[in-house]
Each structure stands twice: as C-alpha cells, then as structure tokens.
Amino acid sequence: MFSPRLTTALLLSASTLARATPSLSDVLSTTANLSSLNALLTAQLPDLLKTLEGYDSNTNPVTLIAPSNDAFLRLPDTPVLGPAFSDNDTVQINNFMLYHVVPGLHPSTSLNKDGSFQFLDTMLTSNNWTNVTGGQRVGAVLQGDAPPIVVFTSGLSTRSVVTNQDIEFTGGILHIVDAFAVPPMPYVYNADQYNLAYPQDAVLSFTGALYSQPINLSLATIVNTTSDLTFFVPSNIAMELASEFLAFIPPTALQELLSYHIVHGAVGPLYSSNFTNGTQAMTLQGTSITLFFTGGGYFVNSARIIASDILLANGVMHVIDNVLTPDKDSVQPNATTYTQLPVLPTTMVVAGDMFNSSAAPFTTFMPNIVSTVTSTSSVLATGGSGATGTTTGLSATSTGKKSGADGLKQAAHVGVVGSVCVLAFLLGAGWFWTL
Numbered sequence: 001m002f003s004p005r006l007t008t009a010l011l012l013s014a015s016t017l018a019r020a021t022p023s024l025s026d027v028l029s030t031t032a033n034l035s036s037l038n039a040l041l042t043a044q045l046p047d048l049l050k051t052l053e054g055y056d057s058n059t060n061p062v063t064l065i066a067p068s069n070d071a072f073l074r075l076p077d078t079p080v081l082g083p084a085f086s087d088n089d090t091v092q093i094n095n096f097m098l099y100h101v102v103p104g105l106h107p108s109t110s111l112n113k114d115g116s117f118q119f120l121d122t123m124l125t126s127n128n129w130t131n132v133t134g135g136q137r138v139g140a141v142l143q144g145d146a147p148p149i150v151v152f153t154s155g156l157s158t159r160s161v162v163t164n165q166d167i168e169f170t171g172g173i174l175h176i177v178d179a180f181a182v183p184p185m186p187y188v189y190n191a192d193q194y195n196l197a198y199p200q201d202a203v204l205s206f207t208g209a210l211y212s213q214p215i216n217l218s219l220a221t222i223v224n225t226t227s228d229l230t231f232f233v234p235s236n237i238a239m240e241l242a243s244e245f246l247a248f249i250p251p252t253a254l255q256e257l258l259s260y261h262i263v264h265g266a267v268g269p270l271y272s273s274n275f276t277n278g279t280q281a282m283t284l285q286g287t288s289i290t291l292f293f294t295g296g297g298y299f300v301n302s303a304r305i306i307a308s309d310i311l312l313a314n315g316v317m318h319v320i321d322n323v324l325t326p327d328k329d330s331v332q333p334n335a336t337t338y339t340q341l342p343v344l345p346t347t348m349v350v351a352g353d354m355f356n357s358s359a360a361p362f363t364t365f366m367p368n369i370v371s372t373v374t375s376t377s378s379v380l381a382t383g384g385s386g387a388t389g390t391t392t393g394l395s396a397t398s399t400g401k402k403s404g405a406d407g408l409k410q411a412a413h414v415g416v417v418g419s420v421c422v423l424a425f426l427l428g429a430g431w432f433w434t435l
Contacts, residue, residue, distance in 0.1 A: 024052050024169045025063070033164070033176060036072040045094055055171030062366060063107075064199070065100040065138070065152055068163060071179050073122045079156055080182050097153070099124040099136060099183050105172055106140065108150050110163045112273075117141045117153070117309060118272045127351065129183045131227045131314035133268050137308060138181055151178060154310050156193065184311040186224045187231065192369040194310065194319075199360075203307065205239035208362035212371035215251045217239055219258060220285070224413045229315035230263040230270040231282070232289070232300050236360040245363040246319035259285035260326050269315040272298060272308045287326045311424075 022030070026040035041049040065279045075085045084092040101123040112118060121135040130136035150162035152175075160177035167174045184190075191207035210220040221231065239246065246254065263270060263281045270281060275298055280288040292299040300307065301320035310317040321373075326403035 001368055005348070012245075021057070021168055021170050022298050024171055024174075025049070027167060027169045027174065031167075033068045033070075034066055036069045037066055038098075040072075040093070043088055044088075045097060045152060048094055048097060052171055057105070057168070057170060057172050061105045061172035063102040063105060065102065065160065065181055066174045066176050067100070067160075067180050068176050068178055071160075071177060078180055079180065080185065081180055094182065095126050095129055097309070098122065098126075099129075099138065099181055102138065107173055108142070108162070108175075111140055111142045111150065113142065114383070115142055115148075117271065117273055119273060119309070124183060129313070133223070136183055136313075137254055137269075137271075137311060137316075139271075139311065152181055153309070153311070155313075156182050156190070157310060158182040167226075171310075184313050186313045187229075187315075187317065188220075188224055188367065189369055190312055190317060192312060192366065194317075195307070199239040201235045201319065203233045203235060203317075204363045204366050205236045205342035205360040206233050206258070206261070206362075206366040209239075209246070209254065210368055212362045212365040213251045213254070216258065218256050218386060219255055219284075223262060225314070226264060227314050228265050229312070230265055230269045231312070231315065231317040232261045232303070232305070232320050232324065233317055234261070234320055234361075235306065238303075238320065239362070240360040243359060246323075246361050256285050257323070257325060259283060259325055260287070260289070260397060263289070265315075269312075271316055272305075272318075283326075285326060289324065 006292055025038075025042075028034050028041065041052075052064065076082050079222040084096065099122050100345070102120045103123065104120075106118075106120060117139045118141070119137045119139050122128075122138055124130055124136040141151050141153070150165055152160040152162070154160065158179065158181060158205045160179045160181050162175045162177055164176040167176070185418040188207065191203050194382050195202045210216050210223060221230070246257075260283045263285060265281070274295055275291050277291070277293045279291045281291065282288050289300050289305065298303055298308065300318075300320060301322075301324055303320040303324055305318045306321050310319070
C-alpha cells in the first residue's frame with residue numbers, strides 16, 4: 001500500500017507531466033506568429049478548434065499545418081482561398097482549414113531523408129473539394145541540407161515552407177508555414193495554367209485534343225469527374241513532334257491514344273512515391289503502361305517524366321516528354337539521354353529550331369477557363385473571355401466514388417465555332433462548368 005506522501009508525489013508528478021505539453025489553444029495564444037490563426041479559430045471556427053482540441057497525441061494524434069501571420073497577409077493574392085476569405089465565407093474557410101489537418105503524427109524526422117515526397121491524406125473530404133479516396137492529399141518533402149527545410153506542396157504547385165517545425169500540443173504537433181495550402185483544382189484548370197512561362201513544356205495541346213471532336217467529349221467529362229485518376233500528359237513539344245501523325249488519325253483512334261495516357265487506380269492515384277520499377281498500370285484505353293525507375297529518372301514506357309506530382313481535385317498529373325501509344329509499349333527507355341526518342345512518326349525538326357507554339361496541334365480547342373468562386377454571399381469572377389457559336393450541352397455526375405448531387409458536377413458546353421468553358425466553383429453545392 002502506498003504511503004500518503006508517495007501518493008501525493010505521484011499525483012504531483014503526473015500533474016507536472018500533463019502541464020508539460022500545452023493545449024492547442026495555449027500554443028496559438030502564446031505564439032506571436034500564430035495570432036491571426038488563433039483569432040480565426042477562436043472567433044470564426046470555434047467548432048473546428050474544439051474538434052482539434054479533442055485529439056490525443058498518444059491515441060489519436062493529428063498534424064496541423066499552421067499558416068503564419070505572413071500567410072494571412074498573402075491571402076488577398078492567394079488563388080482559390082482569397083475570395084472566400086474576402087467574402088468571410090465560414091463554410092468554405094472551414095473546408096480550407098481542414099485541408100491543413102493531417103491525421104497522425106508527421107514530425108520532420110518522419111519525412112524521407114532522400115528528398116522524395118510523401119503524399120498525406122488530409123481531413124478535407126468535402127465532395128465540393130475532393131474526389132480522391134481517403135481525403136484530399138498534400139505533399140511533404142525535405143529539401144536542401146544543413147539542415148534541410150520542410151516543404152508542403154498543394155494545389156496549383158503551391159509551396160508552403162515550414163518556418164518553425166515540430167511544435168507539440170496535447171493533440172499532436174504543428175508546423176508553422178509561410179503560405180496557405182491550396183486545395184487542388186480539376187484537371188482542365190490545372191492544364192490551362194500549367195507552365196505557361198515555358199510553352200514548350202505546357203500541356204495545352206494534349207488537353208485541347210480532349211475537346212477537339214464530339215467523340216472525345218465523354219472522355220473530357222471523365223477526366224474532370226472520375227475519382228483517383230493519374231494523368232501522364234505529353235508536353236506541347238511532344239505533341240508538336242507528332243502533329244502530322246495526330247492530324248490524320250481517325251477520331252476513334254485519337255480517343256484511344258488519349259485514353260492510353262490516363263490510369264484509373266484501384267488503390268488511388270499513382271504519385272511518384274508509389275512508383276516501383278516494372279509496375280504495370282491499366283489505362284482507360286484498356287491496356288497497360290509500364291513504369292520504370294533508373295538512376296536517370298522516372299519513365300512511363302519509354303517516355304521520361306519531366307514533371308511529377310501535380311495535385312488535382314481527382315488525382316495527380318505527371319508531364320512526359322513523349323506521346324505514348326499502345327502499339328509501342330515494349331520500347332524501353334534510354335536512361336543515358338534526357339530526351340527520349342519519339343515512338344510515333346514525327347514532324348522533322350531541324351536542329352536548332354525553336355519550339356513553335358502555333359504548330360502544337362489542338363491548342364485552339366482549349367476551353368477558355370474562368371475561375372469563379374460563388375460563396376454564400378456573392379459571386380467573385382476573376383475574368384475571362386467568350387466565343388460565339390452553336391453549342392451542344394453535355395452534363396455528367398461523377399463516375400468514380402461519388403455520384404449525383406453529392407459528387408463533383410460538370411456541365412460542359414463546347415461550341416462548333418469556338419469553345420468556351422467558364423469553370424465555376426459553386427462553394428457549398430459542388431463543382432460545375434457553365435457557359
């Protein structure tokens with residue numbers, strides 16, 4: 001039997017240990033660089049704060065990606081998030097903050113030491129913002145050395161650099177970052193914006209091909225609504241090299257070729273962290289591609305992956321330097337050369353010639369994208385353009401894990417004379433396109 005003195009000592013020791021780890025509210029209120037986040041959670045999102053306080057670092061921990069005061073100052077210029085914060089849209093702000101909560105403990109010491117990415121599920125599971133199994137993903141990586149920095153990556157290739165890491169609280173840990181994480185956007189929006197500063201490496205040509213013929217419209221719907229897709233998208237210059245071949249193949253053959261670049265994963269999207277040498281993945285076309293990893297990089301069939309892990313609302317996009325074809329699936333990559341030889345008949349390009357963006361096929365069929373955020377109080381449009389012509393309507397609900405009113409919704413209108421899509425995000429009701 002314990003003596004009263006020993007019992008008292010044990011109780012005091014337990015009390016001291018309990019006080020050693022502060023609550024989340026204590027951390028927020030005592031960390032000067034988190035005063036804006038503290039104000040947001042206490043005044044506008046008290047239910048979320050209460051939920052976060054309910055986690056236990058020993059039995060049910062979470063990792064919080066905590067935007068700094070500087071990150072809040074950048075919000076007016078932050079795509080996707082800025083309008084909702086400006087409009088004080090509590091519902092959507094709550095969704096955005098859930099994207100900053102990662103189940104489990106993810107200290108800096110748990111990240112891959114080789115500089116490769118990890119892709120972590122978040123608590124953003126709203127049908128309005130995610131169409132991937134398990135919750136929308138955020139990337140985490142160690143970069144640099146002596147010491148390395150922690151970086152979180154999110155939609156639109158946003159980088160959130162950790163300025164103060166591994167701060168413990170009773171529910172887990174938090175990392176302070178210099179920028180908000182941005183929820184990933186649908187494929188067509190990413191394709192419209194990707195790498196425009198370097199048009200030879202942009203992906204407008206492949207995406208335009210998806211909208212180039214009526215037979216392709218069902219495929220255009222699929223790529224924006226089906227869950228857990230992986231895209232291996234040829235760059236503009238890869239499409240230009242094969243432009244003469246692509247211009248003369250029948251519409252059905254073009255659709256098959258495009259479908260061969262898209263994988264619907266049974267276990268979710270294929271991020272670079274999932275690549276293993278010799279892995280085969282079934283495409284929407286019905287035959288498999290093969291992934292290779294060598295000291296020279298990642299390859300799909302014989303095409304080199306030149307940009308990886310661009311997060312999408314319904315999966316992930318990788319950019320490749322070649323147009324794939326199921327007829328040449330046995331061609332092996334040459335890891336000793338950076339640019340792989342085309343497997344399709346090519347338009348001969350004289351050495352030294354510059355990329356001609358006007359020669360990349362199908363770019364004129366790219367829908368003109370207007371990002372519009374509709375909150376509970378106003379509609380905020382960021383601009384756009386129109387085109388005249390007869391239009392035909394096409395609508396579909398998600399063909400993946402979600403369907404009906406709860407899924408990612410799409411109504412695409414493609415004109416005969418010109419194509420224009422206004423990409424609108426009806427926050428609180430779902431994604432849709434409208435003319």
